[in-house]
Amino acid sequence: MEKKKYDDKKKKDQSSLSDGIDVLVNQETEQIYSEAARQHVVAYEGIDYAQGKRLERGLEKISRSKVNSQYRDMNIKQQAGFSAEVKEVARNNAEQIVKRKENRLIRTDDLGRVNDPLYDFQVLDGSGNVIKGAGSQMKFVGKNSRECLNKLMSSKFQKYRDHDVAFVIPSDYYDGVNEEIDKDIRRLRMQQRQAENQGNQNLAVHKKEKINELVKVKKRLKKSKVSNEDALKARMSPKLSTAEDIHDLSMQAGTAYVEHALPMDMAISGTANIIAVCQNKKSVEEAMKDFTLTLGKKEACNYLSGYSQTTIMAFMKNSKSSLVRSLGQTNLPAATVQTLLNSADAFYDLICGRISGAAFMQRVGKNGLTTASTMAYGTVGQLLIPIPVAGMMVGCMIGCVLSSMSYGCMTQALKEARLAKEERIQVEQACRKNIEAIQNYRQMLDGLFEQDMFDLKSTYDAAFSEIKKAFQTGNADTFISGVNTITRKNKGHVAFDSVKEFDNFMKSDTSLDF
Structure with a gap:
């Protein structure tokens, strides 16, 4: 029983420091993935509030386009093509952001060049300038790969081929179109050789020109990040389509969050268990078991934290409110999510009737105060002590101590307000735990540096x-x-x-x- 109490106390003591460090370590990751997810929010709403720009078309607006019942399939397919363009831009730019690259894709319509005769897309550099020769035309045409190639090679699309414009085709047609091009090239080469053998040079030259044109089209062919099915879903169910893309990015963010936080969490949990073994408070087997279970639970929470923060911050960053957009650039969403995750046991105890409403508010308030303070002082510590990790850890420790002191002052004020006997006892117990936590943090820091100490x-x-x-x-x-x-x-x-x-x-x- 004593060992269990010791383990529970140590885990609670480590929680705020570990959470604060994890959030700071993943601050850049969350900003990047939330900005990537914001591209899909912009694509749906048709308004980029952060940049102060309105798109010519957004997915939600396209989904409300009128459909003539007599030409329903034709109208839907054409509108799905517009949705594919918007979706292509969002997915491309989200990928560029995640890869830390500066170039961005933009529809020519959103550049003010509505119905551009050659290009649907242009590529902008980091300064917002159009990169010459990088424009492309999206063609979601044909019922299959063969029909798609036939249309690309038709006289209707001759102007694009003459100007060496790249064709962006559905992802589910791309491989098939390449195979069809290879088949046509093999067939035309046979016909060319036959014409040469028969002495028909005009026909041989004509076949050679067709081969060259196919080779040129293949070289300029680009695989869209959108399939025909994706385009149709974006037209018919834009909310679902947008949610799926944000979900995918949030999952990536959760995985990245775990990868970045894992080394530090291993160090904190591992050091605490090593100290416990050295002090004969745990056996090696118990320490290994606790290390594994604690780390597993911690990384599960990290994944949920990374996932949730990406989704929340994506919408905050494209809010109509400038205040909300500004808050989306801070650690507030991360602190809020961490506090909710850390307070899950308090919610459960409240629902089960194990604690009163006042006790619940005390526990939740303490979690939020300590986590936020740890994060804030961790940032300051890194600025004042520009040594990787060391400055952040010192700052986090100071934040934990100061938050404990602040919490002590608040509980003292509650005591002076003549709380009921039971509530006063709970406050005194919380104060004692905070004092013990501060003492244990000192032991943790001793172990985080060198074993030779x-x-x-x-x-x-x-x-x-x-x-x-x-x-x-x-x-x-x-x-x-x-x-x-x-x-x-x-x-x-x-x-x-x-x-x-x-x-x-x-x-x-x-x-x-x-």
Whole structure:
């Protein structure tokens, strides 16, 4: 029972520090993935509030387009083509953001070039300038790969081929169209050879020109990030289509969050368990089991945190409200999600009737205060101590301590307000736990650095114990012994080991060497 209480206390003590560090470590990851997910919010709404731009078409607007009952299939297919263009831009830009690349895809309609005669898309560099030769035309045509190629090679699309415009075709047609091109090239080469053998040079030249044109089209063919099915879904169910893309990015964010936080979580949990083993509070088997279970639970929470934050921040960053957009750029969403995850047990206890409403608010409030304070001071610590990880950890520790102090002040105020006896007891227990947590954090930090510090610490403890004893008894020889212990540990030179040796040294002509 005592071991269980010890384990529970240690886990709670580690929680705020670990959560704060995890959020700071993943701050850039969350900003990147939430910005990528925001591209899909913009694509659906048709408005980029962060940039102050309105798209010519958004998925929601396209889905409300009128359909003539007599030409329903034709109208839906054409409108699905527009949805595919919007979807292509969102998916392409989201991928660029995740890969930390600057180039962005944009529809020519959104550049003010509505119904551009050659291009549906242009590529912008990091400064927003159009990159020459990077434009493309999307063609979601034909019922299958063969029909798609026939249309691409038809006279209707001759102007695109003449200007070497790249064709963006459905992802589910891409491989098939390439295979059909290869088949046509093989067939035309046979026909070319036959014409040459028959002495029909005009026909041979004509076949050669067709081959060259097919080769050129194949070289400029681009695989869309959208399939025919994706385009239809975006037209008919834009909300579902948008939700699926945000879901995919949120899953990626959750995985990335775990990958980045895992080393630090392993260090914190591992060090705490090593200390417990060294203090004979846990066996090696118990420590390994606790390490595995704690780490598994922690990374599951990290995944949920990364997933949730990406979704929430994506919508915050494209909010109509400038205040909400600004908050989406901060750690507030992350702190909120972490607090909710950390307070799950408090919600459960409240629902089960194990704690009162006041006790619930105390627990939730403490989680939020400590996590937010840890994160804030972690950022400041990294700025003041520009050493990777070290500055952040020192800042996080200070945040934990200060939040504990603040929480203590609040509970004191509640006490002065004459709380009921039961609630006052709960406050006193919380204060004692906070004091114990601060003491345990010091032990954790000792273990987070070097294992060699254990030996050094024991030497200093013994030396200071002698010095303290010397002050209490007035024994100068004991004082000298304690000081010399520290000197020898640091490989310094000891001139004398007692008062008598000191007196003899002072009477001699020997010089003092350091």
